């Protein structure tokens with residue numbers, strides 16, 4: 001992991017708050033450790049009855065005077081799986097960094113539960129980020145730590161949790177990502193897909209309301225990409241969490257997202273459902289969907305991940 005990735009990891013996977021002066025948390029009580037816990041449920045119906053979970057309002061980002069994107073606006077609703085698509089270099093990762101407050105936008109506002117995070121100081125951002133889990137491109141695991149230590153990274157300094165309770169939480173998450181029993185393995189011994197699964201488990205450690213994935217299928221073969229995107233849908237269902245997925249992997253995103261946007265030429269070129277996107281005649285959208293995302297793999301992923309079951 002590079003120094004920049006490590007710093008980012010530590011900023012995003014900020015430590016849990018100091019515990020109350022209560023008894024040690026033991027195995028049977030691990031749900032108490034999940035500050036944003038909601039009951040496990042079926043695939044949540046997107047909840048548009050209240051406020052959006054995330055509102056991006058006219059956000060512009062320029063780096064060193066160079067415009068990356070301009071006037072980007074969209075909302076993400078609780079329970080939604082939202083995709084951000086675009087070609088390499090279109091600004092997807094930059095947008096993700098802005099969404100979680102790692103970078104401040106040049107203009108515009110980002111509201112999380114209605115609170116403007118562009119106005120927050122570092123303490124405020126750490127508080128908000130505890131409701132967010134981040135799954136980095138290329139997994140960004142710590143190579144010197146075991147799988148269990150990587151997953152439990154945000155709990156590394158907790159003294160209010162018994163080792164058994166921590167182990168139980170890790171086991172629960174590894175089971176969820178279909179990696180049960182791999183606690184003691186080292187990242188170097190894992191395949192790319194397995195590393196990705198571990199990084200998803202790590203992002204879920206604090207039971208975040210919102211999980212952000214940066215290119216979850218990068219570096220994976222098409223079958224593994226399809227498996228990982230299917231897994232993202234499954235964990236979103238299992239945990240009732242909302243997901244924002246950044247990717248250039250069109251067929252897979254079309255298969256799992258409720259809505260998606262496409263960034264190109266510094267602008268949002270498209271915002272809508274997968275069906276709207278497939279039917280779009282906007283030239284760049286058409287090219288992206290039909291030029292890069294056709295063939296057997298699309299069919300295969302469609303069957304596995306339920307293309308067309310749009311609920312947005």
Ligand SMILES: Nc1ncnc2c1ncn2[C@@H]1O[C@H](COP(=O)(O)OP(=O)(O)O)[C@@H](O)[C@H]1O
Nearest residue numbers: 063064068086087088089090091092093094095
């Ligand atoms: N820290 C930075 N300094 C300078 N330019 C940057 C920085 N981060 C991103 N960029 C530029 O912003 C553009 C978008 O990058 P990025 O968000 O990584 O795109 P994507 O994730 O869509 O591939 C690229 O042209 C990239 O070179």
Ligand SMILES: [Mg+2]
Nearest residue numbers: 092093094215
């Ligand atoms: Mg990127």
